[in-house]
Amino acid sequence: MKTYKKLSITLLLMSITFFACSTDDDENDNTIEPPISCENATNFIFEEKDGLVVAEFESINNINDWNNENSVAGFSGTSYLVWKGDQFLNAPGNGLLTYNINITTTGTYRFIWRSRITNGTSGSEHNDSWLRFPDASAFFGQRNESIVYPGDTGQTPNPNGSSKDGWFKIYKSGPADQWKWQASTSDNDAHDIFVTFDTPGTYMMEVSARSSFHALDRFVLFTENVSLSDATSETAELSEINCN
Template sequence: MALLLSVSIIGCGGSDSAGPPVIVTQAPDADSDGVNDAQDTCANTSANATVDSNGCAPTQLDNDDDGKNNAIDQCPATPQGEAVDILGCGIDTQGGASPDDLDNDSVLNANDSCDATPRDELVDAVGCSASQKDNDADGVSDDIDVCDTTPNGEPVDIRGCGINSETQVLSSAFVERDGLLVIELESTNYDGDWQLRTGRLSSGNAYLMYQGNNNFNLPGVDVITVPIVINQPGIYRFSWLNIIGEGDSPTEANDSWLQINSENFYAKKISNAQGDTPLGHIVCPVGRPSSNRCEGEAPEGSSSQGWLKVYRTGSPVDDWVWRSFTSDNDPHAIFAEFDQAGQYNILISGRSFGHGIDRLVLYRSENPNSNVSEETAISLDRAESSRE
């Protein structure tokens, strides 16, 4: 670019005379980083970025050539060709950890307040997972603490609940708000052969795994009773986040028994991906009580005493999935209709050894209005519903 300057020249006699225009040439600088284009080795630098003498910002440089730019690289001298983590620090590709992050939780040792974090557990900014924290200092880690605000010094049980308060907390109902219920299974009054497990990238870092005998034709064993309060009557769809915790078959250790004591507990065909029945086809629990007005056929496979076998489909088997169907080889989604506001129960019974359940949702669906989308309901950003 060229600048046109007018320069005044004052003579010896004290009189001024305007001199001719002086042309000053300024070298081009396309990205306005203060380094002219002829010397700038990094074009298109972001506005206001700090650059070196070559016109390069840290985000444009990778001094150790590990694929992580200098702005995020916390290990800037990684040997050539060494695999790195998200921080640009070397990792052992045979499964070991970086010397700079010994527990491999993506928080460098210098900033990590909790070393030896178990594998696959989510951590906070200082490298601590829920299993390594105890916010109410009751001796029960946060990942399994059902009562996480226990008063200081109060004796607690294995769930972190005060000896006199556990029954009240665990028997209180989860409350539906705005057409949605979200329940973590580890927060329920589980017992028997349902065992608490942690890790595996589960929601809240904890989940329940059934470790009892297979009850393929006998519902009602090791029942978890989950009291709920419905404020908005209507049609609700049910789903749970579940995993196959034993073996590698997608059709084993993949189901549990379910019953919801609503006025209409049933399952409906919502996809033609599998099975011969038409869309909208209804199946009803076998042996259902008279209080369940469901009208339809029996599901394929097991159903008894008003319970439905609810299974997951697909693989890989060790992934958490929101798949909850009944009727073998002809998947029907699970629904419950609530005619009036009030308290109801969701009942879960052990069926297959090794079936893991993390959280469940119940959300308004297929009503004329005020429905909740599946995407909204199953988002893990949703906090667990409050109790009353």
């Protein structure tokens, strides 16, 4: 009788241990820590230097409902952020990511992100997210002489396709199975993205979910004094991050 009781307790303990281990395994994907942690997430600031900002999307503290993953190879930094929730094709502001940037070199910067499609083989599905600079002096898309402004800002013309409440839909084109530096707006009429900061200070960059399975790796902002290849180089130095 005693031996039977002992065996039962042993089996119970083994079950608990097994269950605890299984739970740990399931949580591995979403536990990648950012490089530094600020007590107040809104005080997390990227420092522009010599007309260049280089930042990993995964480096902020509050990633809302995005997933922080590292299973699709070829990313830079420690991981990438991918949206796996509902699609918000005409409703920006969901799954909000905020990047505060301290600008000392005033002027117009080009913006590009490095992103990837992580579901299926189509190059035109799961290939976009929303972007907004709500307190910048200007935020626009440009292709040669053509300029477009985000919808609902009172400025025209607006891009082809979705744009709302000052947000641009930012997409990549080309094959689905590769990370790519590209940030375009206006459907079938790709305009590059620019943002102007007229005075030194801290500005907000906002990203929100649009297509599911769009993965964001790294972004850069650079003035005309910095080349595209230098800004997007693998060896470009990451911007300093401060907690103010």
